[in-house]
Amino acid sequence: TQLLEQSPQFLSIQEGENLTVYCNSSSVFSSLQWYRQEPGEGPVLLVTVVTGGEVKKLKRLTFQFGDARKDSSLHITAAQPGDTGLYLCAGGAETDSWGKLQFGAGTQVVVTP
Amino acid sequence: GAGVSQSPRYKVTKRGQDVALRCDPISGHVSLYWYRQALGQGPEFLTYFNYEAQQDKSGLPNDRFSAERPEGSISTLTIQRTEQRDSAMYRCASSRTSGGAFTGELFFGEGSRLTVL
Numbered sequence: 470t471q472l473l474e475q476s477p478q479f480l481s482i483q484e485g486e487n488l489t490v491y492c493n494s495s496s497v498f499s500s501l502q503w504y505r506q507e508p509g510e511g512p513v514l515l516v517t518v519v520t521g522g523e524v525k526k527l528k529r530l531t532f533q534f535g536d537a538r539k540d541s542s543l544h545i546t547a548a549q550p551g552d553t554g555l556y557l558c559a560g561g562a563e564t565d566s567w568g569k570l571q572f573g574a575g576t577q578v579v580v581t582p
Numbered sequence: 583g584a585g586v587s588q589s590p591r592y593k594v595t596k597r598g599q600d601v602a603l604r605c606d607p608i609s610g611h612v613s614l615y616w617y618r619q620a621l622g623q624g625p626e627f628l629t630y631f632n633y634e635a636q637q638d639k640s641g642l643p644n645d646r647f648s649a650e651r652p653e654g655s656i657s658t659l660t661i662q663r664t665e666q667r668d669s670a671m672y673r674c675a676s677s678r679t680s681g682g683a684f685t686g687e688l689f690f691g692e693g694s695r696l697t698v699l
Contacts, residue, residue: 473624509692510692511586511673511675511689511690511691511692511693512625512688512690513690514687514688517687557624557625559624559625565638566613566630566637566638567686568613568615568630568675568677568686568688569615569627569630569638569641570625570627570688571627572623572624572625572626573624574622574623574624575622575623575624
């Protein structure tokens with residue numbers, strides 16, 4: 470079993486501040502996805518990264534895949550209350566179907582006005 | 583509907599009873615996945631189908647759990663002789679693509695919350 474560890478588990482910040490969430494593993498993943506989940510709903514895909522060292526930007530969100538494809542980070546600039554949610558990273562093993570994902574436990578982000 | 587639909591949304595049952603959870607994927611989606619999510623945790627893979635064929639059931643906890651997708655659309659996850667440890671949110675997801683190296687997008691349903699008393 471490949472374990473994905475996310476840190477921190479919980480993050481509470483003020484609107485306008487920046488934050489970074491980390492996702493680490495000792496195993497190599499063929500791809501890594503970030504999801505956001507809001508209460509009572511299923512996870513919604515934010516981004517997929519597949520190449521070591523890849524950086525993707527989605528408005529105020531920046532995602533990075535580690536060179537060795539074992540870790541990833543999500544950075545939010547000038548956070549807004551709408552960014553509140555549970556952020557989950559999920560990795561696809563090289564030997565499995567991409568949809569068979571190993572999820573981290575998530576980072577709960579709360580952005581207060 | 584436009585999204586993945588799951589029913590029932592909430593199910594409370596007594597230990598020892600059988601339960602069936604239903605998933606109606608997005609129309610035309612080839613692959614269907616079942617995950618289980620405990621409170622405060624990320625989803626845990628259970629099984630998946632391409633069309634009607636069950637491709638991987640390695641995540642099913644034991645033989646009390648089974649799943650089918652007989653016509654390649656709607657899927658049912660069945661838990662026999664439920665136990666308290668089966669209590670969790672069961673989530674279904676679908677995707678346009680089949681398995682393999684291509685990386686696509688999973689669309690998750692709102693889940694079925696199972697409580698075993």
